Amino acid sequence: MVKFTLNGATLSVDDDPEMPLLWAIRETAGLTGTKFGCGIGECGACTVHIDGAPTRSCQMPVELAAGKAVVTIEGLSGRAAKAVQAAWRQLDVVQCGYCQSGQIMSAVALLSHTPEPSDRDIDTAMNGNLCRCATYNRIRAAIHTAAKMMEG
Numbered sequence: 001m002v003k004f005t006l007n008g009a010t011l012s013v014d015d016d017p018e019m020p021l022l023w024a025i026r027e028t029a030g031l032t033g034t035k036f037g038c039g040i041g042e043c044g045a046c047t048v049h050i051d052g053a054p055t056r057s058c059q060m061p062v063e064l065a066a067g068k069a070v071v072t073i074e075g076l077s078g079r080a081a082k083a084v085q086a087a088w089r090q091l092d093v094v095q096c097g098y099c100q101s102g103q104i105m106s107a108v109a110l111l112s113h114t115p116e117p118s119d120r121d122i123d124t125a126m127n128g129n130l131c132r133c134a135t136y137n138r139i140r141a142a143i144h145t146a147a148k149m150m151e152g
């Protein structure tokens with residue numbers, strides 16, 4: 001039995017401890033905002049926060065989440081999250097949407113520790129999040145907009 005905190009509530013997973021955390025989130029907890037893309041750690045669609053750090057949940061065995069705080073797109077809260085969500089709406093970032101929860105998780109993690117990121121900071125932090133719809137320019141602009149919102 002693996003126990004961890006998922007969006008503030010305890011989740012107990014009685015399954016193969018090597019099962020990817022992504023399946024515990026989507027199948028056991030029923031939270032489908034975190035997406036399955038490549039399954040090999042290359043696309044970032046499955047990004048969640050583990051103790052605040054952006055993590056590819058398709059690559060993490062659920063046993064390694066034991067005792068940790070896992071946050072998904074459904075559980076995001078706080079100043080950086082609010083600013084990112086508002087900036088995403090203002091700049092109409094989303095196209096098909098499939099990659100976007102992962103993009104937002106990475107953007108919030110970046111702004112939580114780097115409130116005034118440079119283009120280089122953004123490109124480095126967002127490097128592992130792919131978007132087939134190529135919304136990269138809007139994502140970068142929205143992160144700058146979110147950073148300005150956080151100043152006010």
Ligand code: FES
Nearest residue numbers: 037038039044058
């Ligand atoms: S589904 Fe996890 S990185 Fe692509």
Ligand code: FES
Nearest residue numbers: 096097131132133
């Ligand atoms: S918005 Fe379609 S894959 Fe990113």
